[in-house]
Amino acid sequence: xxxxxxxxxxxxxxxxxxxxxxxxxxxxxxxxxxxxxxxxxxxxxxxxxxxxxxxxxxxxxxxxxxxxxxxxxxxxxxxxxxxxxxxxxxxxxxxxxxxxxxxxxxxxxxxxxxxxxxxxxxxxxxxxxxxxxxxxxxxxxxxxxxxxxxxxxxxxxxxxxxxxxxxxxxxxxxxxxxxxxxxxxxxxxxxxxxxxxx
Numbered sequence: 001x002x003x004x005x006x007x008x009x010x011x012x013x014x015x016x017x018x019x020x021x022x023x024x025x026x027x028x029x030x031x032x033x034x035x036x037x038x039x040x041x042x043x044x045x046x047x048x049x050x051x052x053x054x055x056x057x058x059x060x061x062x063x064x065x066x067x068x069x070x071x072x073x074x075x076x077x078x079x080x081x082x083x084x085x086x087x088x089x090x091x092x093x094x095x096x097x098x099x100x101x102x103x104x105x106x107x108x109x110x111x112x113x114x115x116x117x118x119x120x121x122x123x124x125x126x127x128x129x130x131x132x133x134x135x136x137x138x139x140x141x142x143x144x145x146x147x148x149x150x151x152x153x154x155x156x157x158x159x160x161x162x163x164x165x166x167x168x169x170x171x172x173x174x175x176x177x178x179x180x181x182x183x184x185x186x187x188x189x190x191x192x193x194x195x196x197x198x
Contacts, residue, residue, distance in 0.1 A: 035060075035061075035062060035063070035064075035120045035121075036060065036061050036062070036063060036064045036066065036067040036120060036121045036122075036123070037058065037059065037060040037061070037067060037120075037121070037122050037123070037146060037147065037148070038057065038058070038059050038060075038061075038067045038070045038071045038122075038123045038124075038125070039055050039057060039058045039122065039123075039124055039125075039140065039146050040055065040056045040057040040058075040071075040105070040124075040125050040126065040127035041054075041055055041056060041124070041126065041127060041138050041139065041140060042054075042056060042126070042127050042128040042129070042138075043126055043128050043129025043130075043136040043137070043138060044136060044137050044138065044139060045135065045136060046135035046136065046137065055140070055145065055146070056127040057127060058145075058146060060147075063080055063081075064078070064082055064083050064084070064085075064121055065077065065078045065079065065080050065081075065082055067121065067123045068085050068123055070123075071095075071105075071107060071123040071124075071125045072090075072093060072095040072105070072107060072125070073104075073105050075093040075094060075095050076089055076090060076093045076095050083117065083118060083121070084110070084117050085110075087158070090107060090158065095107050096131070096158040096159045097130045097131035097133060097158075097159040097160060098160075099133075099160070102130035102131070102133070103130060103131065103159065104130075105125055105126065105127065106125060106126045106129070106130055106131040106158070106159040107123070107124075107125050107158045107159060108124045108125055108126055108131065108132075108138055108157065108158060108159055108161050108163075108197045109123075109124045109155060109156055109157045109158060109161065109163045109178075109195070109197060110122070110123050110124070110155065110156045111124065111148060111152045111154075111155050111192070111195070112152065112153060112154045112155065113148075113151050113152070113153060114153050114154065115153045115154050115183060115184045115189075116154055116183045116184070117154050117156070117183065118154075119153075120151075122146060122148045122152075124138075124140065124195070124197070126138055126159070130159070131158070131159025131160050131161060132159060132160045132161035132162070132197055132198055133159075133160050137161075137196060137197060137198035138161070138196070138197040138198075139171065139194070139195070139196045139197070140194060140195045140196075141169055141170045141171065141194045142169050142170070142193070142194060143169075143192055143193050143194060143195065144169075144193070148192075149192075149193050150190050150191055150192065150193065151190060151192075152165065152185065152190065152192040153184060153185060153189050153190060154182055154183050154184055154185065155178045155182050155185065156178070156180065156181050156182070157178050157179060157180055157181075157197065158180075161197040161198065162177055162178065162179050162197070162198060163177070163178040163179075163195055163196075163197055164176075164177055164178075164195065164196045164197075164198065165177075165178065165185060165188055165191075165192040165194075165195055166192065166193060166194045166195070166196070167188065167191040167192065167193055168193055168194065169193050169194050170194055171194050171196050172194070173193075174187075174188065174191070175188070176188040
């Protein structure tokens with residue numbers, strides 16, 4: 001009897017521990033521990049609500065080179081120590097959409113922790129659509145989900161997109177536009193909590 005009771009206690013303890021571990025895993029925020037991250041989001045119709053969109057991919061790497069390779073589906077490679085990529089490299093690889101050529105998985109923007117495109121980075125791409133053409137846009141309503149809340153000091157935008165950086169979540173509050181290349185965000189430095197690419 002004592003042996004059967006001990007066995008049931010061991011099984012019950014294992015179930016409880018497994019349940020705790022599952023709850024801890026679910027509660028963990030979607031934040032990477034590496035320096036350079038990538039996130040994708042599906043295109044939203046011009047009259048669509050961005051709150052219904054979900055990030056389809058979120059991965060972090062130790063280097064910018066790894067993150068840009070991931071975001072462009074392996075089409076763009078840069079030196080392992082690189083902190084940025086040129087528009088020419090992106091165009092040559094077909095990683096950004098233009099008025100005459102649509103890219104699959106188009107690069108939308110790169111957000112940088114420091115001014116003048118330095119420090120940690122967040123590479124954002126469209127997991128569907130062809131960029132900000134044909135009445136579609138992309139929204140990242142909570143930068144905290146990506147570990148980049150109030151951390152952006154410079155940015156670049158691609159694929160015919162303008163990045164509208166808001167200081168509130170879900171595209172609220174003060175904002176600043178970044179039309180292509182912004183070495184600083186001025187009064188919005190380290191204040192971005194959501195971004196809409198349109």
